Every structure is written in structure tokens, then in C-alpha cells.
Amino acid sequence: MTLLTALIALGSLALIFGAVLGYAAIRFKVESDPLVEQIDDILPQTQCGQCGYPGCRPYAEAIANGDDINKCPPGGEATIRKLADLMGVDAKPLDAAQTEAVKRVAYIREDECIGCTKCIQACPVDAIVGASKLMHTVLVDECTGCDLCVEPCPVDCIDMVPLSATPERWKWDLTAIPVKVVE
Amino acid sequence: MPSLFQQIQAGVIWDFHGGVHPPPRKQQTSQKPVAVMPLPDRLYIPLRQHIGVAGQLLVKPGDQVLKGQPLTAADNSMAVPVHAPTSGIVRAIMPHTSPHPSALPELTLLLEPDGLEQWRPREPLNFATSDKMTLLNRIQDSGIAGMGGAGFPTHLKSGVTQPVDYLIINAVECEPYISADDLLMQEAATTIVKGIDILCRLLNPKAVLIGIEDDKPIAAAAMMAACNQRENYLVRTVPTKYPSGGEKQLIQLLTNKEVPNGRRPVDIGIVMQNVGTAFAIAQAVLDDQPLLSRIVTVAGDTLSQPQNVLALLGTPVSALLDFCGFQPESSQRVIMGGPMMGFALADLSVPVVKTTNCILAPSAQELPADTKEMPCIRCSSCADACPASLLPQQLLWYSKAKDTNKLAEYNLADCIECGACAYVCPSEIPLVQYYRVAKAEIREQQREALKAEQAKARFEARNARLEREKQQRAERNQQLAAARQQQQLASGASDAVADALARIKARQAQQTDGAAGPDKAVIQAEREQKKQQAREYQQQKAAANTEPAAQPASDADSKAAAVAAAVARAKAKKAADSVKTDDAISPATATDKPAADSSTTDPRQAAIAAAIARAKAKKAGATEVATSPAPEISTADTSTTDPRKAAVAAALARAKAKKAAGHATSPEPATDAAAAEQAIEDPRKAAIAAAIARAKAKKQADSENS
């Protein structure tokens, strides 16, 4: 008899709490971006494919489905940290095979360009302008440094050049200043 | 309760939080008159000396310029021109170490003075009768930017449209050592007041507040005497405390108002100008003398004559120091700016610019170099000293942890980098340096986030466009197909050519299928190979470039050399690639041989031909690599290193292909002949025929190989 009472009491308690929780879940539902959107917002959008996925959004989807968060070299450490925060997992170092590179942009050696438009087709962000049989050039401000145009170029006239430092972008690295020694 | 204006008129001075009292050390320079420096041998004039963008260059090396002649032209509101400080010859326009903490090179004009001091024609203005636009244009064209240190374009600050209650003239000069503004006021108070008159005409303020620190009694008296005819010009002495010369701090001292975060002083009806700027405005408007020189305090114990110097903009720091009797120590620091906010110079050829108020060459006893950084003991002396009421010890913690969210929460952006916190820190932590690094990092992250957003938008727009184009193409193809079908139905005849086309298409599809899913490792290997080729090509190019230099008689024309190089490149590449090409590709190599040969006739054609050749070879390589296992790649790699071997291999490959082709032709000589016949009639058809032949050859070769 006591056993039955206990069972009934606990069971009804469980039901009541279940109902309250269920109601709360509906009533206080938080409208938020779907996870994929949030991840996509964190990724650097270079669309470089270095993660092994064809673009940032596919990688975002992969992360949402449980892939590692440390496959994005352009984003580097900062991106991994943000992703770790969002996903509630530990931040890992960048995948061993991939190293965080200095920021680079594509540069077309214009005297060698034959105007084949292959790089234009490869560029994921339309940062190369030019027309068939005419010289092409890169919009430096729009280039994400994804490397994707280097491969298709039939005459190997595209180089990835590191972005030159400017006083505005300088990061106060005092030790890197070359000091002139005067005898 | 008296109104704010009444309080200000009654002479009330408020206070700001924090602040420090470093020893002022101004006596060594403030008691002497301003010295005028002789013309230096060279003037280095950076094209950008303010916050904003450089103007458009107006001169070129070799040009003779007159004193006051603009060297750049302001083509937008954020640009401020620079002028020739004296007459002379433009020697060069080159990157030169900038007067910036980073010491990164910036575009600088090198002027060699001719010693004649010839002026360009001048047109002084009567400011009472000129309209505001004329005055503002004159200010911009005279190259005036804030001379207190920030270098904000003055015409923007003076041309605000909001109503202005108070114009504050900043003559506080709170940094130790510096007495440039002090001397300017002592010697040119009346001109400064004329400059203030012009600013008043532009801004129409209720009152002008001139803030002077109480350790400059002579300057304050001079200003008071010069202002005595103008009743709404109020000279206010403020207690000596660093950083009372900070814009926000001085506003709080004189008006008890705070600039809301993220806003500008003009939003609360206040405009602040440096006293040196007022002087420059008077000179520009009344004498048509653009900003060519400024007073610079040259101080420090390693100088035998520390003093204020009237230096032309562009004067190298070394010249200035030598003029003052510089005897450097072994590990000398030379600081541009004051000891609290100035930066150490890496190179003494850095010039004096519009914002340079002080050059400091201290001895090691005077300003000891910092010793080892100790751990923070959270004594919060820094928080007590912070004029912005921040919590520097927390900011330090989060800066080290790179926690940008927390840094934002603790308002790192409100840090004015005055250095008061690091000044009082008993553990000698370079707090400001940590904040600067963190700020730069945050700025970079913001820039990157913005860029990512743009990239995403562009990527999506591109995808949408591609999708649209694909659809359009599909629609058009459908229409065309329908039309053709109708035509065919009408004619009732089947076409052998269409058949062949279909077959080619199928084959191409096969090929692309093979290349579509290449292994990552294979791609990387290929990239590696390509890099190798690129290196080789670079070497060849270099060789081609040196050749004409060595034999000018035979190869005088560099264009011819380039053509030769292109041919050589194409051949080398072909040789290298053909090793790994399979039999099927040999027709391609065969065809580009004549192309390469013919290239000698026309350089442009040659380049195109070479490119085509390379492209073909590459495609061949790609298909080959995509299908073959790794060992072959390695052989290909080794073969590239030895051109002789490669050539032999290529020859072998070609022979094989020929044999295969021979086999291919024997079973069906009739169709081939027909195709050849057709070829004569129509080049297009000929191409198709060739393709068919090739496809057959390949099939044959495949069956043979297997």
C-alpha cells in the first residue's frame, strides 16, 4: 500500500513537473538564429575551402553536425575561440596540417596575363575584374586571400603577396622595429 | 543656482578624476627665447602629416619649387596639403621612415633648399569681409591640422554646422619638458588672438575659454593683455596636473561637461583648438603664409643647449639635435613628443612634422629606462590616476587574456593612452602598451568582421548570379534544341556530325568526371610540381633577362628575348609534361609543336601559342595525375629536374602515340579519309574530324595498353 502511494505521489509529481517544463519550453521559447547561421557569422567568409568544404557555409553546417572547429586557417585562433564559446566545447589548436598564415592577397603579374578569365570564374567573391583576352586585375580590398585563383591560372601569373604593413594597421610590435645603428 | 555660463564667467574651475604630477622640468627651455634654425641641407616632407588621407601630388622629382608652394593638392575634405617650407629643388619622392611609433616607411618628398627663400605670390585676406567658405578653404589650402598632437584637419573642426557654445583654446601644455606653446604665447600673443578672432567668425561661440596651466604665468599674462579688448575671451589658469591638456579633461576642467562616449565635443556645443593652430590660422589668413614651420621644444640632459627652436617642417631630427649640441650616450633614447605620450625614434632622419611639439634626448639618469616588469599587486594606484575612471588593472588582466568582450565591457575604448596608469605603477608594468596592442587587435578584428561580412555578401551575390545564368542558359538551350528538333523534323535527315558531337561530349564528360573528384593529396602534389615549374620558369626568365645584357649586339631587342623565353618556356614545360602524358595526349603535343615553331614570327602569337601549349600540357598532366597513382608523379618530378631525360622520354611517348595512331587509322581508313576530305572544305568540320580521330586513337591505345 505504502509502495503504491509512493509510486502515485512520485508519478504525479513527475507529470506535473513535466507539464510545467513543457509549458515553459513553449511559452518562453527563445527565438534565435539557427546554429548554422551563428557559426557562419563567426567564420571569416574567405570561402577558401581549406577546411575541406566548398565554402564557409558548408563548413558551418558541418560544425553544426559535429565536425571539428579547428579547420579554419584564415580565421586562426580568434575564430576557434569564438566557435568554442558558441559550441560549448574546448578550444583546440589549429589542425596540425594547417598553419595560420599571414594575411595575403592575390596579385596578378599583368604583363603575363593572357586574359583567359579562368581566375575570374574561380574567385568566390568576384574580386577579380577583367574580360576575355584582356588583362585582369585583383581588387585588393575585396580579395579574401583564399588561393583559389592561383590553381586555375594557365600561365602561373598569380602570386599571393603578403599585405604590406601600414601605420594604421600596425599592431604596436615594438620589438619588430628595425633600429638604425649609427657608429 | 547660477547657470553654467554664469559660473564660467565667475571663473569657476572644476576638476577631473585622477591625474598625476610628474616633475614639470620646463625651466630648461621656457626661460629662453625661441631660436631660429639655419636651413638644413635636406628637408624630408611626408605627404601625409595629419589624420586623414594624403593629397594628390603636384610636383615631380627635379621640379623647382618656391617657398609656400603647395606640393600636394587636397582633393577631398579629409585631405590636407603640404607645402614647400622653403624654395628649392625636389630631389626625390620615396618611402622614408615616418614620424610614427611604428617607424614604417611612408611616401616622403625630399627637398633640397636653394637658400634663396623665394616666396610664391601671396594674397592676404581680410577676414572681416571674407565669407566663411573662403576662410575655410584658405585654412584647408594652407595645410593646417591640429598642432597639439593629434593632427585632425582644422577646417573640419572649424566648419561644423552645429551651434557652438564655447570655443576652448588649449594652451595647457601639461606634458613635462614641453614649452613650445608657452613660448609661442609669450612671443606672439596678439597674433594668436587674431587667429581666435577668425575662429570666432567661423564658429560664433558664446564665449572663448583659453586654458593655461598655472605654471606659465608669463604666457597667461601675455594672453590676458592681448585679450583685454574682447570681453567674452576668458583666460583661465588651471592647476598643474597631467593630463589636464587632454581634450576631454580640459572640457571637464573648464565647463564641467563630459563628452558622452562615442560622441564628439561639438555634440555638446564645444570646439577645442590648440593655441598653435590659432596662430597658424592667423598667419594663413592674414599673411597667406601656409603652415611651413613650427616651434619645437628640444630638451634633455644630453643637449648642451636645450631650447625652443623654430624649425621648418621636414627638418630631420638629427639636424635639430645637432643644432642644440647633442652628445649622445651609448644607449640613447630619442623621443618625439613628451615623456608621457611621446614615442621613441628608431632613426634620426625622421622629420619634424605638423604635430611634432617636442624632441626629447634624455640621459639615462634623467629618465631611467624601465626595469623588469613585476606582477600586478592590484594596488589600484592606476585606477586612482586614470583620468577616464577606468580600472586599468582589470583591463591589463583582460588584455593579457585577449578577452575582447570583457575589454569592451570595461570600456577600453575610452582609454586616452595618457600613460598616467603606467607612470604610477609600482610594478613598472607598461600598461599603455598592453592597451595599445589590445586596441590594435580589436580594430583588426572589427576590420576583419566587416570584411567577412562583405565577402559573404559578395559570395552570395555571385552564387545567385551563377544560378541565374545557369537557368538562363538552360532555357536558351532548351529553346534552341526545340528549334533544332523542329528543323530536323522538317528536313527529316539525320546528321553524322551531330552524332560525332554527341560522342565527343560523352568523352569530355568522362574526362571531366575523372578530374572532378581528385584526391587532395594529388592536388597538393600537383601544386608542388607547379611551383617547381614556376621556379624553373623564373630562372629561365632571369637567364633571358641577363642574356641581352651580355650580348647587346645580337639580342638587343628585349622583346625578341621575351619571345625566345616564351618559346623556351613552352618547350621546357612541354618536355617536362609530356613524360607524364599518356599516349592519348600526344596528338596535342604534336599540334603544339608547329604552333611553337610559328611563334617566332610574331611575339604576341608566340605568347598565346606558348600559353595554349602550356594549358594543354597542364590539362594533360591533370588528367594523368588524377588517374595515376603516386609513384608516377614522383617519376614525373624527377624527370622535370633533368631536361635531357625528359626530352628523351617525350620522344618515346610521342613515338608510342604515333604507333597507336597508326593502329587506330588502319581499321577504318575510309572514314578517316572522308574526314580529311571534309577538313579541306571546312576548318570547323576538320577540327571535329581531328577530335574523332584522336578519340579513336585513344580508344585504340587504351585497348592496346590493357
Add this chain to the structure above:
Amino acid sequence: MSFKIASSPHQRISRSTAQIMRIVTLACLPGIAVQAVLFGYGVLIQLLLAIVTAWLSEAAVLKLRGKAVLPSLKDNSALLTAVLLAISIPPYAPWWLVVIGTAFAIIIVKQLYGGLGNNLFNPAMAAYVLLLISFPLQMTQWLPPLSLQSVSLTPLDALCTVFSQYSCSGFSLSQLQSSIDGITMATPLDTLRTDLNRGLTLDESLQKPVFYGFAGAGWLWVNLAYLAGGLLLLQQKIISWRIPLAILSSLFVLSSIASLASSDTVAGPLFHLFSGGTMLAAFFIATDPVSASTTNKGRLLYGGLIGLLVFLIRNFGGYPDAYAFAVLLANMVVPLIDYYTRPRTYGHRPRSELK
């Protein structure tokens, strides 16, 4: 010549962390002197033991952590911790007590949390609490002041007592603790607590010779000496006035109210201010910058909280004096206090308006 690149500011105030620690230690001297004179030379031996232990354990841990030893020893922070602990424990406590305490303070409380600047708790007080809980008997054996001691101890006696618990002439510590008439003496706060528990009224208890007017005999002078040292620190701007003032005023106000409400059981404010470790704690212990609050408002709260806890524990808790517990408990809430008492940044609206 070469040029040296350094970041601004290029000028610094010349007072270093090591100097601050040294001045605080020096400011303890008047109090130590009074303690030595009134309660015997034992305190000097304890100081010596504590300082040597502190240096040795700091050096050992730094070595293990692979850090430079000398710069850290030179910052005088270990010295200060040792001094504060040594003057807090009974002067004739056995030698191993102070050694264990100091080693615990330096190794566990300070270095294991990351060294100087990273410890959450005040090392000296954490060690004091450890000792008080682990060795309650040894930690409460305070001798009566010199004027009431039955046997006067020479410096040599002091040495013997610390190392063997017997003086050279063979008196045991409990014998030494007895007054001339043979009654075992305790500290004034302890006596008062025992008496009140036994049902005596405050006035009856205060008649005992261990009390001296409104405060405990000897303790009044010790407290006055630490007050003087504290005022020196204030004058030197080494400590902020907020923490001591908040502690003393909250203790004063609370004990005033309580003694007015129940004059038979609660001692008056002056007794509280000049008994036990009040001044030492208010000026030297609670002001330890590392573990105290860092905002101005926070310091007032922090001090007020310590005063409240001291009042509560002294009058209603299980221990006669309460600074160590009060300081440790307040240390725990420091991060919270600091977070909610951030000053309003220039140009920002007060936090209350943001909500």
C-alpha cells in the same frame, strides 16, 4: 650609438613594489617593539623563524616553477607575509607552529595560486586560520602582559620556551601563563568571553587585572602602536584610507548600538577598537592590495563587511578574536564586490541608468 625603443610613458614614479612592501614592514616596527616589551621577546624569535621559513619556501617553489628566484625574493612580499603571521601568533608558541604556518602561507596560499598578485586569500590570515583550527591549544597560549607575569623571562628564556615549551629555568608554559596569584591568564577577549559565558556581567569581568580600564592591559598599547604605524602608511599614501576607516567605523557603530542595547553582555566600542588585533588588521592585514577590493566604493564595502563579521564573531561566534576569519570571508566576496562597484567611466552614464 644605438637607439632604444621603449613604449610611452618614458617617465615613471620611483616607488616600486619592493619599496611599498618594505615600508609596510617598517611601519609594523612600533607595534612589534611594543609587543616585544610588553609580552616578551618571543615575538622576535617568531619573526626570525617566520622570515627564514618564508624565504626558503618561496625560493624552493620558485625553483620548482622554473622562475628566477632573486627578483621575487627582492620584492619583499614574502617578508611581509612572514612578519604579519609572526606577530599574529602567541609569542611563545612552539617553533614548528610558525614554520608550518609560514610554509603553508607561502607555498599553498600564495605560490600555488600563481605567485604574487594572483592569490585570492591573504596568505598570512589563511595560515593563521589553518593553525587556529589545527592547533587550537598552542594558538591561544598568550602570556599575560609583563606587568602581570609571575616570572619574567630573559631573551635566553624566550629562546628555550619557543623551542622546548619550557623556560631555561624549567617553568612550563602553563606555569608561565599564570599570574602572580597562580590563576591562569588568557587574553582579555578570551577572558571576557569565558566570563560572559559563565554568567558574569561585563562590569564584573572588567574588574579582573587582565583589563586595564576600558581595554585589555598591554593590548591598548599594542593597538596604539599599530595605529601609529597605520597612520604613517596613510601619510605615505601606501594604503587607501577607505578600508581602515570602514572597518573601524563599522565596528564602532555596531558595538555602540549593541552595547547600548545590552550593556551587560556586550563590550563598548572603545574596548573593541583597542583589543585584540583590531588596529593590526585594519591597517596592515585587510589593506593587503592583492586580496582586497580595488574600487573605491568596493573598499568601503569590503571594510564594512570585515567590521560586521568581526563584531558578529567576537560577540556571537565561537572564537574570541575574529580578524582572520573576517578577512578571509571578505576576500571571498571581493571579485563580486569589484564587479558591482566599478566606477562610472568618463562619458558613460551611470550603470543604474542603463538598465
